[in-house]
Amino acid sequence: MTTTGLPSTKQNILQYLLKQDKSTAQQLANALNISPQATRRHLNELEAEGLIEYESIQSGMGRPQHLYQLSRRGRAQFPHSYGEFAVSFLDTLAETVGEEQVGKVLQKQWERKAAEYRDRVGKGSLQDRVAKLVQLRQQEGYMAELHQIAQQEDKQQFIIAEHNCAISEVAESYPSVCGHELEMFAAVLPDCTIKRTHWINNGEPRCGYLIQAKYSRSQESEARSQESGVRSQESEARSQEYDS
Numbered sequence: 001m002t003t004t005g006l007p008s009t010k011q012n013i014l015q016y017l018l019k020q021d022k023s024t025a026q027q028l029a030n031a032l033n034i035s036p037q038a039t040r041r042h043l044n045e046l047e048a049e050g051l052i053e054y055e056s057i058q059s060g061m062g063r064p065q066h067l068y069q070l071s072r073r074g075r076a077q078f079p080h081s082y083g084e085f086a087v088s089f090l091d092t093l094a095e096t097v098g099e100e101q102v103g104k105v106l107q108k109q110w111e112r113k114a115a116e117y118r119d120r121v122g123k124g125s126l127q128d129r130v131a132k133l134v135q136l137r138q139q140e141g142y143m144a145e146l147h148q149i150a151q152q153e154d155k156q157q158f159i160i161a162e163h164n165c166a167i168s169e170v171a172e173s174y175p176s177v178c179g180h181e182l183e184m185f186a187a188v189l190p191d192c193t194i195k196r197t198h199w200i201n202n203g204e205p206r207c208g209y210l211i212q213a214k215y216s217r218s219q220e221s222e223a224r225s226q227e228s229g230v231r232s233q234e235s236e237a238r239s240q241e242y243d244s
Helices: 007-018 024-030 037-046 082-096 099-121 126-139 166-171 176-188 217-243
Strands: 052-057 065-070 143-152 155-164 194-200 205-214
Touching: 007 024, 007 037, 007 052, 007 065, 024 065, 024 166, 037 052, 037 194, 037 217, 082 099, 082 166, 099 126, 126 143, 166 176, 166 217, 176 194, 176 205
Parallel strands: none
Antiparallel strands: 052 065, 143 155, 155 205, 194 205
């Protein structure tokens, strides 16, 4: 298990939930021979760390019971070989169809990922979109942080710092995927320039990206207003076409 630094009781709780799938606090307390109060304290801490989640089940007239289970992040704490499998698969693919075709496959994968990110990030303000992008990266295990830095000529600037590479084994063997990440960010934020400031593959402690708006706040606001006007006109035209 890779839960380095977790107290043994917390490790035992995670291991129990891995085997049993779901459990109440009382069942955990009985199985691990610890007090219900201590069990609930550990469960609250594990939930705050994002390692477990619960659903409330109503039974009878009393208070609903919480059924605890591992979150996706909690399951990721246990040993797995996804990265090793992915690298082995890409190696086999390269031997079979050639490295050029592997490059095309990776390019297509990042294009699909960029389309998914665009749909989920939406069309809000730049700050909102960057924040949503960081949230998506956090959910995928990159330990991403967002920092807004001083503006230049009324143009917003952000730093995204990623303290963990969720695809580190693939990135080490196929560093081109890191270039595709830059392309992906640029596709998701077409009104920005994206520059890499730090790179784990270079031995640095994190990957960093400088995001700079191409336009000033006033220009961005004007562009959104124009886009909204176009959408309204298109909607009105469709409505008139339907009425006729």
